[in-house]
Amino acid sequence: MHTEVKHPLLQHRIAILRDVKTDCKLFRELVGEITRFLAFEALRDLPTEPVSVRTPMGEAAGAKIKGHVVVAPILRAGLGMLDSMLEILPYATAGVIGMKRNEETAEPIPYYLNLPKAWPDSYVVLVDPMLATGGSACDAIATLKKNGFSKITFLNVISCPEGIARVEREHPDVPVFTAAIDDRLNDHHYIVPGLGDAGDRLFGTL
Numbered sequence: 001m002h003t004e005v006k007h008p009l010l011q012h013r014i015a016i017l018r019d020v021k022t023d024c025k026l027f028r029e030l031v032g033e034i035t036r037f038l039a040f041e042a043l044r045d046l047p048t049e050p051v052s053v054r055t056p057m058g059e060a061a062g063a064k065i066k067g068h069v070v071v072a073p074i075l076r077a078g079l080g081m082l083d084s085m086l087e088i089l090p091y092a093t094a095g096v097i098g099m100k101r102n103e104e105t106a107e108p109i110p111y112y113l114n115l116p117k118a119w120p121d122s123y124v125v126l127v128d129p130m131l132a133t134g135g136s137a138c139d140a141i142a143t144l145k146k147n148g149f150s151k152i153t154f155l156n157v158i159s160c161p162e163g164i165a166r167v168e169r170e171h172p173d174v175p176v177f178t179a180a181i182d183d184r185l186n187d188h189h190y191i192v193p194g195l196g197d198a199g200d201r202l203f204g205t206l
């Protein structure tokens with residue numbers, strides 16, 4: 001299942017993000033802002049439990065997040081979304097999944113993994129700005145499942161039909177939230193029109 005999150009304020013930011021003239025600093029800021037939009041939508045059904053708090057005027061019924069939330073960026077570009085996730089989930093823990101792209105086959109090559117312990121009530125938010133072939137996303141989801149995580153949601157900024165289809169085929173239990181679904185992949189497995197290489201634009205390594 002996938003959801004394309006549409007909102008005028010989000011679409012405005014996506015347009016600036018795509019622009020080849022957008023510099024590294026602004027690009028990072030926009031990725032962070034877009035991440036927060038996606039997170040608010042994706043986490044609207046996060047489990048809660050009731051609490052009671054005392055205000056200056058008396059008792060008030062409230063709710064707090066129930067369970068253990070983990071934010072897991074796919075390195076390196078996913079790091080551009082991590083800080084914003086932890087700003088709105090300051091009680092969350094974080095793990096990282098390192099994958100690099102084989103430029104000949106476009107398949108992911110895992111090179112690093114560091115995850116917190118999985119608990120029965122753990123809920124993972126996997127983040128990566130781009131969903132192109134779907135290889136990195138599917139391998140990352142499979143890695144999370146092998147390490148005991150069963151409740152997983154994937155957030156990304158720009159996607160394409162090929163990547164979405166692969167995730168839904170291999171991991172139909174993982175919802176995908178994206179800010180834009182683009183036309184296609186080109187012959188070099190880049191999203192068209194896309195925004196180029198998200199990692200290079202985030203970290204100034206063009």
